[in-house]
Amino acid sequence: MKDNRKRELEVLNRVCKQNDIPIKLASELLKAAKKFSYENVPNGTRITEYQDLIKYLSKEDNTGGK
Numbered sequence: 897m898k899d900n901r902k903r904e905l906e907v908l909n910r911v912c913k914q915n916d917i918p919i920k921l922a923s924e925l926l927k928a929a930k931k932f933s934y935e936n937v938p939n940g941t942r943i944t945e946y947q948d949l950i951k952y953l954s955k956e957d958n959t960g961g962k
Contacts, residue, residue, distance in 0.1 A: 908926075912919045937945075 908922055909919060911917075912922050
């Protein structure tokens with residue numbers, strides 16, 4: 897497990913250097929992505945969220961983007 901984490905940090909460091917991104921920012925974004933991932937969300941909730949998003953975007957589309 898420690899080897900995986902070490903490798904993960906090495907890759908993160910390399911990607912951050914290539915793209916001129918602070919490592920702290922990248923790690924915080926990854927933590928947030930894991931936190932808000934859909935792994936633990938039931939299918940019914942996911943479907944409802946998508947339907948709400950579609951309704952919102954179609955309503956916005958009909959009002960001319962306002």
